[in-house]
Amino acid sequence: MTMTRRTDPLTVEVVDLIGTVVARYHQEYESAAARYKLTGAQAKVLALLNSGPLPMRQIARWLRCEPSNVTGIVDRLEARGLAERRTDPADRRIKLAAATEEGHATAERLRDSLDFAREPLSGLSDRERAVLRDLLRRMLGEDPAGGTGTTGPDVNLGRASDAGREVTGAK
């Protein structure tokens, strides 16, 4: 236990703000997905597959859910012609889920319409954005040089985060 207690008004407010960011992010994501008649889960998987085919297992790990769950989601994407299953030639147990041409196109359009952070971020200057970046990084306890690579679900639309800059020190 550090001295930072929940009752600290500043901390409470930051927590509140983060909660608001989270809520708004979800709203944006869901409604962006709905624009293409996709659910949030389907959009996430489709975005993930936009970077390339993946075994069901990997998708489950990314989404942090059971593989059996992924089966249904990919089923629905497949039924709509946005994804397909291929059997990994090297190991026939593995089913690779892959976006079809239409799936890639939809993922691209979806990504473009996810304006959540781009639009409100436009109110911040480059300098402020850099500060925000550094603070968020520290908050997440990220390795300054480390990318979000494959550490977990990004919830972003299949964009490889090109991190790699140094932390300039937000102080």
Added chain:
Amino acid sequence: MTMTRRTDPLTVEVVDLIGTVVARYHQEYESAAARYKLTGAQAKVLALLNSGPLPMRQIARWLRCEPSNVTGIVDRLEARGLAERRTDPADRRIKLAAATEEGHATAERLRDSLDFAREPLSGLSDRERAVLRDLLRRMLGEDPAGGTGTTGPDVNLGRASDAGREVTGAK
């Protein structure tokens, strides 16, 4: 369209970081709720009711979902003795959902165990936290003096954000 394009590496990184924050927040929230055998939705409603009774309609507005959905969630809370329904004496159409004593106790314990932002935030100094607060506020386009009052879902644990401080200028 401003000049802030998605391809701007800095913006992309901030968006990525926000995505990570969102993902981690949800994880924390779900697992904190699960510790008390609650689902995320139930925890949200219970937290909301911790501040006082609310008409079903208001809860639905807060969660941004259909009122019929709230019926089920409150049903389950009620079945477990965490909430109850009262009829508004002033308007007998209105059903006020209210947390029971046990409901309040659970909400309190739940709130205490939601360490998400408190723990990682402890890596930031007071000054940095203030900067983060101001940047997030600006990002959200919030009225500087405005609280999160009843503007929308906070996704926080029923804590009345005691905003009202001035923005010190994050520049």
Added chain:
DNA sequence: CCTTGATGTTTCAGAATGTCAAGCAACGGA
């Protein structure tokens, strides 16, 4: 070759969340 165990996926049952349309109850004014 053939068992044995581990791994990847699917299927099934069941719960929860969510939408929508229809229904019922109560309010409020004409």
Added chain:
DNA sequence: TCCGTTGCTTGACATTCTGAAACATCAAGG
């Protein structure tokens, strides 16, 4: 009193999720 509106619930249905069981495939060891 009648009527339109509002608040909540119910029912049918889709989706997401878990957990257990089934199935196929691989990889070794006998």
